[in-house]
Amino acid sequence: MVNWFEKRCLLAPDHIAIIDGDTGERWSYREAEIRACRVAGYLQSHGVAKGDRVALLSRNDVCYFDLLFACGKLGAIFVPLNWRLSANELRYILDDCTPKAVVIHDDMQTLWDGEASPYKVISISDAEYEAALQSDISPAVTEQVHSSDPFAIIYTGGTTGKPKGVVLSHASIFWNSVNTVLSWNLTSNDITPTYMPMFHTGGLNALSLPVLQIGGTVIVSKAFDADKTIELINREHCTIILLVPTMYHMLIKSPLFAATDFPAMHTFLSGGAPCPHTVYQAFVAKGLNFKEGYGLTEAGPNNFYIHPEMAAIKIGSVGKPMILNDIKITDSEGEETKPGEVGEIMLRGGHLFESYWRLPEATAQAFTDGWLHTGDLGRKDEDGYFYIMGRKKDMIITGGENVYPLEVEHLIRQHPSVKEAVVVGLPDDKWGEVVAAVVVTLEGSELDEEQLREYCACSIGKYKVPKKFFYVDELPKTPVGKIDINRIVQSYS
Template structure:
């Protein structure tokens, strides 16, 4: 079984069940599967066949869902790309990923037209119309094809080639925090197994109506808010862009049962003045991932909206989920939970040996969800996957009940005078201050101690001073963990999935001292 065959199975069993809602549009499983077949057939007619690479430069929309499943049905490998990437970033992935066809929104037509000479191996550019594109009067150049035309030319039924478990379904390019992005190759087995294991662990069923407002090109949304509900006959509530007002409106009007978000989204929802518990009255579960959620925020959110937040953990290379807080046992604030079904997690030292309970080491993962490897990067693959275990680069510990806790990224750890300081523990203290809305901590060079703790915060109290905040921290942290300086910002830089960009903060610090 894979994502494509399971979608067809549900379309046969529950043809009239609503698969997704997008604005005023609803699509049943029969309609969605039919569109997927026609699009896959249309791709085949223009020369896309098994093993070809197809890039998706699309936001959250039915276009994304049909393109993803259509590409997989024709046996192609889909490469989702953030549509707001720069031309340099896009062309790097298209070239490195050996992309044969691009499916993009019409707003990108001017950008793609300028890039044509830089992407010689791209044979087809398929454009999806948007209301904004029509308003801007965007016209397709001759070489570009219309999504609508491709789908109209397709046939149904369309079987497509047979798909092996080990065939690569998707290549996800990591954010490239340590150099050029790497393409994680995820197989049909990787994606299907993780979608079903997550769904079983979190008890997804056909009654669930899951809000998908995280970017679909990101693996967290792809698996948890799109594939998992679709594989179990649920309904995906597609929201193109995150907005607290829109989330509360959709949750209320469409009777959402599951919300999937990152900590910054929860922070915005919590801070939104018009948000109230009644808006989330039908929501049975909130899911958080992508970054560690401050315990103070988690508790405040749960109290305000009367809903459980289950924090989990994953990474692109693991399709992505490895842990979630279970629903049949107490949820532990600050923990990423226990291993999901069929996935093993353990904490090891630098020799790969498991460390005792409570000790900090590197988190490693094994299971059917672990990627095939990095595309065209055998050395990186061999370094990351050893003896069947995926080395995550995250520092973690495990308690006596098998709950895991992410301490920090291995590369983000700060060493002050020989002592280890984990940014997260300082951030937790900052978040516990009543005036702090957001916080981020980095290590900066220090002539006496090697490194020092530098903090960036967003405060809702314009009168709060650096000295007052450091004094507050001194009540909760050992002296060597105390911030050497605190900078107040209007907003902390984040990527499109809401993850704080520590690299941008480090660059900001570097430029300020030069």
């Protein structure tokens, strides 16, 4: 398979490829390619070969590109780790993917438990890593890399509480980028800041890789701050940005938002969760182009295109299928729905994932005749524009992060003072949804909200810990004895 990043670096060696949004440091395409080549040689010197996994624990940083493109040269598999998870959760993922090496950024060291590790542990701050970046070492590639070979494994939450590794091949990532460039009309003049975490497909594949493929510039920033983001957008003449609704909520509340016209920006893009109409209205009032997208780790994540002018008319629509993928809405019998009818969103195209890591049955269940079951609900109007109507059963999206209630429920129910518990998502203007727990305690026990919150925080990522706790004597049930989720959501919304 042709290495597109190497070819891009040959075509535009002096163009700026990557900028550190926090320090301002810049790397040209030539410099980015040199870094990737030297890191590949360094990994190979430590025994990393085709098919081996290389994990990374880091906030957004240039090292994501160092390691991704280094793995691409070797045929190794890049595994970005969610640094918001607890040590136990990270350990489960590492045990599942069994990496040959784990690379840890300086500010992530506290998450590493310090126990003896069967993996080669590499610290970004180590003199050895820095020396490799300054050396002339290069990899001796002995095996050809094919388009169907795994390029990355991105772990997502599972409905049973166990993360699943989504295997993205070289072809999956390539076709998502090509599809995005063609459908969204990206050019080498585009400059995008990446605030979405790069361990997510949104941070890595939505804009970062497509912009690099076309020869533009990607700015990596570790943390989102509304005022600093606006200043960066204007200072670096950014043209397109992807944020989750929670970030947009904070952005439009900033006084700087009202004070600037964002002269270089042509598109503000929202993803990760349905966006409140108040955000649309704020951008329309300023005459700025704003639109929504839809995707998932298993597909893209880019699947739709809508012109910003049409997005202002058909508020809430994600548009029409992009050039190189197909989309349909099907009913419970697998038949396509009529315009206006709600059904499951089905996707097809070269950008789909290859498999779930070591889960052949789950992989087979995800497809029907080449079409991916998303588990999400949508509808199409008479003009062919699609709308997202729901989401995977029971899943909560809070600030762009996916939380599966069953995982949190299992944990809360294990507390010795808890009799019953149910976890739901409640509407929230800032976060889209907040995780809420309705709890029944054992008679005579004393368990306050802060104690339960601290208990949860010891075992799961902070974003999964319920922001709201409600104590009741009994959970409402349906006539057949099941917990009445709809009634609970209605009662506390």
